[in-house]
Amino acid sequence: MRIAVIDNTPEQAELVHQALASGGHACTLHASGVKGLAPVLPEDADLLIIDWQAHPSSTPDVVRAIHGSRPALPILLLVGRADEDGLLAALAAGATDYQVKPLRRGELVMRVQTLLKRAYPQRQADVTVRFGNFAFDANTCRLALNDVPLDVTQKEFALALLFFRNLGRPLSRAYIQENVWSREADVPSRTMDTHVSRIRNKLGLRPENGFRLAPVYSFGYRLEQLAR
Structure with missing residues (x-):
């Protein structure tokens, strides 16, 4: 499936890209946009991954803006342990799930697959x-x-x-x-x-x-x- 990634860290973005590609997904990287404003995402994106550090002080606002325009789009947050205090606000704003860094490839792929199955059950049967x-x-x-x-x-x-x-x-x-x-x-x-x-x-x-x-x-x- 098609996954959009908002991440300002090249090394982590490449890790995410490789992990998702190994899981059979197409991954596109997008700029974080203006602070507090959601970037323009492709209409055919099936899931969004956003790194907390892309908008350190306004991630909930960005999530709220994306969720407002595309309420059915699953949103996975990548967070550091120091960011966990703000997760409740981001989840309340519309984020679907989160994964704590440092990232593990296998866990990331499984978490993404779980979110996709939950969001698009009708599209999962033919994925072999x-x-x-x-x-x-x-x-x-x-x-x-x-x-x-x-x-x-x-x-x-x-x-x-x-x-x-x-x-x-x-x-x-x-x-x-x-x-x-x-x-x-x-x-x-x-x-x-x-x-x-x-x-x-x-x-x-x-x-x-x-x-x-x-x-x-x-x-x-x-x-x-x-x-x-």
Whole structure:
């Protein structure tokens, strides 16, 4: 879906853009506009993400202006811990939800997906991501191979989708933990290894099936598609 982002921090804006792109969404960045006034957003935007620091002293006014012109548009705020005191005013003005910084990619994608499902339930059924014979339904966390459903947990689904979206690219343990386990602190290495082993077996990610899901020494894991 189409997501508009108001963020004056280039580094964070790029992180948001990459995270949303990995989730299959189109992301456009917009200037913050004049203090206290809402910027002009594209009519086809399905969701708005606004960083609190884009309007440090008038975010509730900006949210109120946007919500007044487009009341059905979900609005997600990105806030620092020091900004939480003002959240009630922003939520009362029409913001839908918020996420505390520093941002975690996996959590951001899941939060955005939840808001989109809630706002557009009629548009969610057809959202399926395909990689060869694998079909991932991100809305229901259902995974199928050759149209045959596979029995996977939500974490196994998220882990498999992460590997397929980064096919051929080595992923560090820290990156995997951030995207699959989000804020769950101190996830044991054996937990990640167990989940990797399970999706390797359940999805048949072995050389005889054209894939290799292997550890990268002292780094993490990589899923490769082998030449037939």
